[in-house]
């Protein structure tokens with residue numbers, strides 16, 4: 001039996017397939033939603049997890065770790081880590097740049113994976129109690145944009161909790177599985193709009209006959225309902241300061257209380273138009289009382305919510321689809337309960353959003369379905385993911401040669417034939433590169449190796465290179481000398497897990513430098529062409545130059561000198577002009593050689 005787990009920023013859930021249906025399991029109190037909160041008692045006794053820990057958040061904020069998902073797999077010195085660390089009331093140790101972030105409680109260090117493992121261990125115990133049997137295998141979901149370190153840390157957290165982690169699954173894909181399971185017979189394209197407490201994910205999937213294919217995915221691991229709570233809490237703090245100018249506003253308990261009140265007010269305003277926030281004894285004997293309307297909340301939340309738009313448009317662009325090409329935009333994640341979020345999703349995708357899925361449970365249900373697919377409990381369903389960046393090889397001139405473009409569905413395979421640039425070369429270096437820039441030096445290097453082949457004249461060797469990405473995103477590179485059949489297979493790390501910041505930066509850079517990159521590629525290609533042409537012309541002159549007039553020969557020599565000069569410069573037009581002038585000047589020479597070759601061929605056939 002394999003369980004499915006949604007390890008959320010705010011809440012976590014666990015479930016299992018029962019009699020062919022995905023079901024979520026409740027804890028001893030009957031709650032399916034376990035707050036992702038861990039409280040460390042001062043006396044060093046066992047931490048409290050879930051609802052009891054969440055209650056301690058107000059009383060002892062410095063000992064109560066919430067939103068640990070924001071730190072899992074994070075390293076000190078990353079911008080987002082520093083911002084997150086400043087925003088939580090517990091102590092985050094992020095002083096050593098490049099080192100993993102940890103939490104400090106009474107001088108003791110706790111890593112984010114250890115803290116997450118407490119949450120997972122509680123889910124495991126609750127599930128074992130509900131099922132009456134031990135469980136050890138799990139599928140755990142993560143945001144689509146989690147990078148490799150974040151995924152590895154999540155996997156480690158699972159292992160620390162005693163699980164064998166069978167699969168790390170992207171959250172929006174999980175939600176789509178839940179949505180799609182009820183519509184197995186239909187062929188449709190849907191966008192899953194997942195707006196939770198800490199992350200926003202947008203994935204576009206195609207469902208047909210039980211095949212789930214991710215067409216594009218985009219998102220932000222630092223965009224969620226928490227951001228809205230923060231701006232609303234800041235607004236409450238302002239009102240508090242207006243009412244009580246002399247009060248101490250630095251107390252962590254006050255700040256936690258305001259955050260809590262802000263979140264509660266935000267949630268109420270999803271259905272009410274107005275709500276009252278009351279914080280008794282906020283300033284000594286005085287209480288803070290404030291009224292907030294939905295309009296006010298929406299005004300404050302607008303900049304946060306609007307940030308989702310960019311990611312949606314980008315995913316549509318990557319999938320090469322228009323909103324009208326989709327059949328639905330499915331909303332999941334707690335923050336999609338906000339009317340303004342629903343309106344935004346409706347506006348971007350030009351339709352009434354689909355709210356049939358339970359916003360808090362759809363991801364966990366999907367994890368359960370994936371667990372079912374792996375264990376064989378669910379059949380006729382296959383899930384396909386995509387590559388976040390293009391994969392290719394370095395070729396002549398340091399250029400990137402793409403074999404598998406960005407956003408290709410995995411598993412996938414692609415191959416191409418390469419040749420030798422130098423005569424009698426004995427080996428070829430296969431440099432595997434990931435990224436969107438034209439030059440290898442601007443992309444990420446995934447690894448390199450050499451393949452030997454039989455020495456051959458220039459451009460005569462044939463080395464086939466094949467890239468293969470399996471369902472887990474693992475990239476295998478095979479290189480084979482077609483003449484001898486000698487081959488090498490090298491397994492590289494995941495081709496799918498790339499840090500969201502790196503993907504975002506790579507794409508932004510590729511857009512920013514598109515013009516320069518394009519120009520550089522053309523210049524390099526023109527140089528390669530010119531460098532190929534020079535010896536060929538020399539060779540032709542040696543072979544048949546005597547049949548040309550002295551002027552024709554001098555003209556060719558002059559054009560060759562011009563080309564050499566252009567090769568020394570940086571001007572693409574000058575190079576192109578010199579190449580085509582040399583091409584023109586050698587027309588007669590080319591014709592003579594062609595005629596000779598024809599005569600040779602005919603003579604060989606005995607025709608003349």
Ligand code: AMP
Nearest residue numbers: 010196197225226267270333334335337
């Ligand atoms: P998730 O990460 O999917 O569990 O979503 C948690 C986020 O949803 C938190 O930021 C919650 O404040 C938010 N949320 C939950 N219920 C509501 C609601 N009724 N209205 C607005 N936001 C909500």
